[in-house]
Amino acid sequence: MFARHRHLIRRTVAEQITRAIVFVIFCVFAFTYLYLIFWCFYSGLRDYYSIAEKPFGFSKIYFSHYIEVFTTLEASGSSFFEMILNSLYFSFLGPLLCIFITSQLAYVTSKYRFFGAGGVYFIVLIVITLPIYGTQSAMYKLLYSIGFLNSRLMLLTSLNGFSIYYMYFYAFFKNLSWSYAEAAELDGANEWQIYYKVMFPQALTMFGALFLMLWISDWNQYGTALIYLPKMPTLAVGIYQFGIDMMYNNRSDLLYAACFLSMLPPLILFIVCNNALMSNVSLGGIKE
Amino acid sequence: MKNLQTGVSLGKKKKINWIHILFIVSFMIIPVVQFLLFYVYVNISSIFMAFQRPENGSVIFVGFENFEWIFERFINGSSNPSDDLQLALVNTLKTFCVQIIMFAIGMFVSYFIYKKILGYRAFRVIFYLPSIISAVVVGYFYTEFMAPTNFFPDFLEKLYGLDYDLASPLADSQFANKMIMLNLVWLTFPANIILWGGSFSRIPDSVVESARLDGVSWLREMFQIVLPMVWPTFVLLLTTNVAGIFGATGNVFLLTQGEYGTQTLSNWMYMRVQEASNPFATNTIYRVSALGLMLTIISCALALLFRKFLNSRVEEVQY
Structure with missing residues (x-):
């Protein structure tokens, strides 16, 4: 009914002016975000003398810098390739395991009634709303004591099921009909088969969207890795450390080429999956 | 069982x-x-650590010694700028105020995208870029923007009528903090775009359209129709912001390392742990735990009171 009256809604002059001003402001911000990406790419092509002279100027370009990054760039004894491997290990495998374990925890606590099932939901609620400060030092002490610092075992800290992502899966599985499981059970499926072959595939879209969000955030994360993995640098940490070393060895051209290359994977994934990411997270987002 | x-x-x-x-x-x-x-x-250990310090390779209980050290620096500041917790607290509260303002602006940004402003599809995607690009990369870009060879320092010199040559605003105590805030504003302009977008999209079109047919202006529509309908999201996001009051910080670590009067509480805690090499020899990480315990107690109380206050002000709209 209302759709028929849309043509009757006229914007006032004040509203049109407001929208025009907002549009211009949006364009300015959008331009700066896009320019940042272009600048990074272009600076990676320039020579470091011209960058030092005019960081936002134009000069001769060298595509070879993007190859040189792989052979020359080094931080804490790790090559660019090793940094990529570390990033893939901690920032890809970590989120993948985290989301997988979270989905399992949410499934059993939402679909099975047993002592402590409700408690898990309550604990997660407390964990995500309670602001706790200054625990990095206790974490550092623990990881130091058990020998996890600068170790691949740090991946075990990613197996966290008690996070906000639990809420998304909990809401999803809670609303998922149990009749699918019953039908599978009649066909002779056991509990694991019911989960992996019937229930989990239905949560795959949400799984993908949440994994993507966590992966992008972990890929760019430098803070935690700089404390706990300084000698096993991920790309973000390696680039940071190379930037610090650059004070003594000025190769800003390589630094920006590396910056652009590190930006590429999340950018490509976002361009390909932005609709899925935005709509699925919105749909599975905060329930009102 | x-x-x-x-x-x-x-x-x-x-x-x-x-x-x-x-x-x-x-x-x-x-x-x-x-x-x-x-x-x-880790949390229990953190509470214990607040009352401990290392000595000869082990830890001993020292009562409230760490808290006294922190109170001393809150009240009197410190001659060592990187340990000046008084300044760090002031900067944290300033950053928090900027964050709250940006929270409101972020809501408006999402509202205009929801209202399908010209090019809204492109803006929706582009405005997510700050969440995708590494803070390290953004930090380098911003540092180059502030470089003496760029126009910006000259522009500031003229704007403020400075009688000295401004090398880099990020390395000048008069400007460093302002530049950190500017960086924060730039990056958080489209904050929470996905969450807001999800909430706005649930509002029935018929409600908004009938209001428009009645001649309601966009501002009234925003505050009297849209906001009450997304109130739970508003409360949740604002409470999360308030709960994180002492974690408020810009890109201080990457841009200034807490120098030039830009230190914040969260950056102070981060840098003290980052500098530690042995938890059984470094005293400062125990002070981090003490400060963390104090801030946790205060912020929990603040968040609870704030949520109670917000929920008592507006009645939730069911739809």
């Missing part, structure tokens, strides 16, 4: 069997052990 039941959604009861127990245990054991070790133990 006798009252274990399956098929809860249909309310059917089944007899417990060991397969069910094994299944539940297999799905819960890893996250529960991880949680007990890396959350429960």
Whole structure:
């Protein structure tokens, strides 16, 4: 009914002016975000003398810098390739395991009634709303004591099921009909088969969207890795450390080429999956 | 475990069997052990650490010594700028105010995208870029923007009528903090775009359109129709912001390392842990725990009071 009256809604002059001003402001911000990406790419092509002279100027370009990054760039004894491997290990495998374990925890606590099932939901609620400060030092002490610092075992800290992502899966599985499981059970499926072959595939879209969000955030994360993995640098940490070393060895051209290359994977994934990411997270987002 | 039941959604009861127990245990054991070790133990350890300090390779209880050290620096500041917690607290509160303003602006940004401003599809995607690009990369870009060879320092010199040559605003005590805030404003302009977008999209079109037919202006529509309908999201996001009051910080670590009067509480805590090499020899990380414990107690109380206040002001709209 209302759709028929849309043509009757006229914007006032004040509203049109407001929208025009907002549009211009949006364009300015959008331009700066896009320019940042272009600048990074272009600076990676320039020579470091011209960058030092005019960081936002134009000069001769060298595509070879993007190859040189792989052979020359080094931080804490790790090559660019090793940094990529570390990033893939901690920032890809970590989120993948985290989301997988979270989905399992949410499934059993939402679909099975047993002592402590409700408690898990309550604990997660407390964990995500309670602001706790200054625990990095206790974490550092623990990881130091058990020998996890600068170790691949740090991946075990990613197996966290008690996070906000639990809420998304909990809401999803809670609303998922149990009749699918019953039908599978009649066909002779056991509990694991019911989960992996019937229930989990239905949560795959949400799984993908949440994994993507966590992966992008972990890929760019430098803070935690700089404390706990300084000698096993991920790309973000390696680039940071190379930037610090650059004070003594000025190769800003390589630094920006590396910056652009590190930006590429999340950018490509976002361009390909932005609709899925935005709509699925919105749909599975905060329930009102 | 006798009252274990399956098929809860249909309310059917089944007899417990060991397969069910094994299944539940297999799905819960890893996250529960991880949680007990890396959350429960770490938090308890953090509380203990607040009352300890290292001595000869082990730790001893020192009562409130760490808290006294912190109070001393809150009240009198410090001659060492990187340990000046008074300045760090002031900067944190300033940053928090900017964050709250940006929270409101972020809501408006999402509102205009929801109202399908010209090019809204492109803006929706582009405005997500600050969440995708590494803070390290953004930090380098911003540092180059502030470089003496760029126009910006000259522009500031003229704007403020400076009688000295401004090398880099990020390395000048008069400007460093302002530049950190500017960076924060730039990056958080489209904050929470996905969450807001999800909430706005749930509002029935008919409600907004009927209001428009009645001649309601966009501002009134925003505050009297849209906002009450997304009130739970508003409360949740604002409470999260308030709860994180002492964690408010810009890109201080990457841009200035807390120098030139830009230190914040969260950056101070981060840098003290980052500098540590041995937790049984470094005293400062125990002070971090003490400060963390104090801030946690205050911010929990603040968040609870704030949420109660907000929920009492507006009645939630059901739709």
